[in-house]
Amino acid sequence: MALWEVCVIKKSSREIILELQSRRDKARLGGGKKRIDKQHSLGKLTARERIITLLDQESFEETDMFVVHRIRDFGMDGNTIPGDGVITGSGKVNGRLIYVYAQDFTVFGGSLSSDHAKKIVKIMKLAIQNMAPIVGLNDSGGARIQEGVESLGGYADVFLQNALASGVIPQISMIMGPCAGGAVYSPAMTDFTFMVKGTSYMFVTGPDVVKTVTSEEVTAEELGGAETHTTISSVADGAFNNDVEALTVLRKFITYIPSNNAESAPLRKTEDSRKRISLALDTIIPENPNLPYDMKELILSIADQYDFFELQENYAKNILIGFIRLDGQTIGVVANQPMVLAGCLDIDSSRKAARFVRFCDAFNIPILTLVDVPGFMPGTMQEYGGIIKHGAKLLFAYAEATTPKVTLITRKAYGGAYDVMSSKHLRGDANYAWPTAEIAVMGAKGAVEILFRNELDDPQKIEKRTLDYEERFANPFIAAERGFLDDVIIPNNSRFRLIQAFSKLKNKTQSNPKKKFGNIPL
Ligand code: HXC
DSSP: OOHHHHHHHHHHHHHHHHHHHHHHHHHHTTTOHHHHHHHHHTTOOOHHHHHHHHSOTTOOEEEOTTOOOOOOTTTTTTOOOTTTTEEEEEEEETTEEEEEEEEOTTTGGGOBOHHHHHHHHHHHHHHHHTTOOEEEEEOOOSBOTTTTHHHHHHHHHHHHHHHHHTTTSOEEEEEOSEEEGGGGHHHHHSSEEEEETTTOEEESSOHHHHHHHHOOOOOHHHHHBHHHHHHTSOOOSEEESSHHHHHHHHHHHHHHSOSSTTSOOOOOOOOSOTTOOOGGGGGOSOSSTTSOOOHHHHHHHHSGGGOOEEESTTSSTTEEEEEEEETTEEEEEEEEOTTTGGGOBOHHHHHHHHHHHHHHHHTTOOEEEEEEEOOBOOSHHHHHTTHHHHHHHHHHHHHHOOSOEEEEEEEEEEHHHHHHTTOGGGTOSEEEEOTTOEEESSOHHHHHHHHTGGGTTOHHHHHHHHHHHHHHHSSSHHHHHHTSSSEEOOGGGHHHHHHHHHHHTTTOOOOOOSOSOOOOOO
16 A cells, blocks of 8 residues: 555544544534523533533443434524434443433523434433433423424323333433423423422423413412422422532432332441430330421431431421431331321322332332321311322332331321331231330220210210220230231330341342232322
């Protein structure tokens, strides 16, 4: 080969590489400096910055960087930006593989074209195939208006993958900008949705349409901001002050969950002693059974390093849900909160807990249930709202769950709520109570008022009857005599007893009768 020929080949290779570089640079610039500056001026990171913040350093590998839309109408012919408004790929979070997509608001407002949707679908299929969690960072003006029905089809393709991935790999959505119209249904089908305060919103129809149809005047923030969805609608599981906080906490959240339905959550070694006792627990239950105490104190004192990752903190506060670790193992906690509505089960708390129980069960996360429940909330609001059906969700979820289930009754376990809260009868694996537990059909006062209605005009007699009833039933020992409890334990030793119970359940196998799926009362 002549020398000049080699030179030509060398030059042309360099050119090719330079072209690749320039194409990459163009893609990385997204919608351009002006739009990036605007994004920053709103306190938002760009899609790329978000991915880098979420993932371990230099672990991101991008796919489909050069994809462009094929829309020809409304001046879109030739108006393309590589990547088409969504960045997709994979990377690591604390060394574990995850798949991620981040919508890029600087490119056509992050709007979804059919090619944008194809990128998301591709990465979701890879996540399912390779059994790793998928995280979506949403920031989008919705369907690409210039495209029309094809983008609607694209949404449906994403929704289908959401349904197929459900129960196979964890799906997490972080809403970091607009998310409106049918676009909201992809996050809604994922396991967890988080939002950023002040810069994100989710609604099916925006304030203008609401005004036209219902004459209500409402701002976007009131209609679908983080406050609304974490306190009123329960669409979101948590909200954060800004993008960096959101992504940093998301990294922590991912450490609690397994990568797929065939694995356990990663163990995190702890210096916290298995045998650490908490003397404060011996006196946490007030002498007056009508006085509340903070169930969070109990959760914190038994958890490794006093760490509780609470979900839906500001919604249906009468029940607490979230993750702790016990001796390094992730545990899903469901706990009645006597500080709110006396810890009653109502529609909202039943729905909140039921969905969490199902997530834990789908992904082999053991469940700890802490019980102090005076029953289901009475009243027309609850009955008309369908408490029967919603309460049954929680009952169903616990009954079908085959993941390890450990229950600790601290005080009240009355009526149907006793059954529901992971009782022995629903295949609780280890059911414990503190000596302060009261397991009965109902509270002594209510019981006496029914049983001795004809003595109600004699307060002394009623008081004696109430004391008798309390004496007989307001303790854990009748349940323990029947084997409905496995043991009555000393409160200060609860951490150790719970760790032991869960460690014995590590190899638990249990299955339900063969079926396509159970018909949970939705
Ligand atoms: C194409 C869009 C777009 C969209 C925004 N842009 N939304 N392009 N399709 N859906 C573009 C804008 O033209 C603009 O382009 C850039 O993104 C930024 O938008 P701005 O309006 O300047 O930003 P901002 O003022 O922050 O307002 C954001 C917004 C607004 C509230 C999201 O853009 C908006 O209302 N967009 C339309 C929302 C919408 O109605 N979408 C369809 C919903 S129906 P330039 O070039 O100027 O930067 C739907 C059906 C889904 O989604 C059904 C699924 C089943």
